[in-house]
Amino acid sequence: MIEIGSGIKKIIIMGTDGRGPEMGADYRYRQLESWLLQGIEEQRWRLGERLPSIRTLCQEHSLSKATVQHALQRLEAQGLVEARPKSGYFVALQPNAVKKPVSRSRIEAPRPVSVNELLLDIMGRSAAFDLLPDLHAGDLPPSIVALNRSIGRALRRQKGDDYQYYDAPAGDIGLREQLSLHSARRGWAVPPDQLCVTSGCQHALFLALMACCERGDVVAVESPGFYGVLQLLEQLELRVVEVPTSVETGMDIEALEEVLERWKVKACIVSPAFATPGGALMPSESKSRLLALAERHDLAVIEDDIYADTALGSAPDPLKAMDRDDRVILCSSFSKSLSRDLRLGWVSGARWHDRILRLKLVTQLASSRYLQQGVADYMADGSFASHLRRQRNELRERRDRLIASLQAWSTGLRVSVPLGGLAVWVELPTSFDTLASYPKALEEGVVITPGPLFSVSGQFRNCLRISYAHPWDARRTAALNRLPELFVQL
Known part of the structure; x- marks a missing residue:
């Protein structure tokens, strides 16, 4: 979690005689460094901006390329800016602004x-990942255009009466081979x-639960955790026990041990x-203990x-890679990394x-x-890997711009800073009620996702x-900045 605020210390570069900035040619990179630092402190360039x-910089400051690069590299070494391939240098999130979370869920009996x-209202509005789901702005990105072309070519390769036959239960072998390589x-x-191959990750999770559980069994879940899992548990008449979860390190393994x-x-x-909603990344030690x-x-x-x-950054190894007892059922899909409309997932079912x-x-x-053959071709020709590389830069920039916008909110605000995923978890002061705020925001055309949806116990009303x-x-951005006016306080 971070507590929003400045956190960048001004640095004054003194000359060798202690009287002020060094004016010699050998120290011009320091002048540029100091000027850029001042601009960041004064928010000429905000968090996440280029x-x-x-x-x-070379033209405006009459400097050589080597001098400018040296100044930027010094700022990068201090963690104040970050270089993004083929994009430039961006203002980075400051580690000294990070603050630990304070809220934790309770351990309660299975229910x-x-x-x-x-x-259902949120999903009906297609608003799970958008404050303004009716906007639908912008053109198709090149990676999705390429995906559509791959699928189109696969459709044009149909022969004879191929359309009269079902696929094998496990799915297209070409796609499974590409998933194996990935x-x-x-x-x-x-x-x-x-x-x-499944019809998305939700379908994979559904199959996994059906395979290893019976009606009335108890299933442990993260709290806060994915509301789609709660929907499945409800439909399968399974009971749930919620395990406290950190937005930084994931499920609390000590709490899970107590539950077990x-x-x-x-x-x-x-x-x-x-993990949604906060983007937690579980450490290797916790995986081993689990x-x-x-x-x-x-x-x-x-x-x-x-x-x-x-x-x-680099995608972490899955928990399944550490599974020596054939107990981990891995479920995934292209929904969050490529296209939510694709509806292609996969499951590896262990025993x-x-x-x-x-x-x-x-x-x-x-x-x-x-559809499977088209995606397999898209992966085989390197298009999927290329898409993921571009996506990393885009998501980092969007994450940082979101956090920068949140700087204008109250000083009591806390927000997760995930290293992956698609969302941040915002914790407001306890006097706020996001569930009660939903209809008020909806009147303004803004759809929020209140914290209580990520739990069965009614917790996280201020999130x-x-x-x-x-x-x-x-x-x-305007919709995001309006939210503080729309929140209901108790």
Whole structure:
């Protein structure tokens, strides 16, 4: 979490005689460094914004390219700016502004799930990741144009009466081979026959729960955690026990151990890589402890890995890569990393994999072969990897611009700073009620995602999730800046 505020210390570069800035040619990079620092402090360039280009700085300050690069590299070494390939230098988030979270969920006895009806309203407005879902601004990005072309070529390759046949239950072998290669680059060697293509990650999670649980079983989940999981638990008539979760390191393993000692838990659903709503990243030590607990308590672990490819740096190895006891069912999709309209996911079912294949026949029967073949071609020619590289820069810039806009909010505001994912978790002072704020914001055409939707216990009323999945154009920025006026205080 960060507490919003300045945090950049002004640095005065003194000359060798102590009387002021050194004016010699050898020290001109220091003058530029000092000028840029002053501009950052005065918010001439705010968090996440791009500094003037090297060429511009050379021209405006009559400096050589080497001198300008040296000044920028010194700022980068201090963590004040960051270089982004083919984009330039940007004002970076300051580590000294980071502050630990204060709110934690309670451990309560397992209970049936009842999902708030408000969630249906949000999903009906397609507003899960957008304050202004009716905006639909901008052109298709080149990566999606390329994806559509790959799918179109696959459709044109149809022969004879191919359209009369179903795909194999596990999905197109070409796509599964590409998914296997993609997973290997993240440290998880999975053969294609241990992957099953699904209709998105939600479908994969549904199959996983059906395979390892029966009605009335208890499932441990993150709190705050993914509301889609709560919907599945409700439909399958499973009971839930919520485990406190940090927005920085994910599920509290000590709290999970307490839960497992007190109640018989059949499965645990966890998102080690950039869990929604706060973007937590689980450390390797916590992953190891989780797997040890799973073996000791005969627990199925369902890994929701959907956000891993949104990493702002290197994508972390999945929990599944550490699974030596065949207890981790990995679920993922292209929904968050490529297109939410694609509806292609996958599951690797561990010891339950054969049962998952049978359940897919019941719940979906088959996936579109040509859609799968088009995506497989898109991955094989390097387009997906190229898309992920561009996306990292875009998401980092959007995250930083969001946090910069939040600087104008109250001093009591706290917000997560994720290293991946698509959203931040905003914690307001306890006097605010985001659930009661929903209809007021809706009257202004703004759709928020209140904190209580991420729990079954009614907690987090002073919290909300805000996504940076879309560009911060003028209208979205204006809507974001209006939110403080729309929040209801108790």
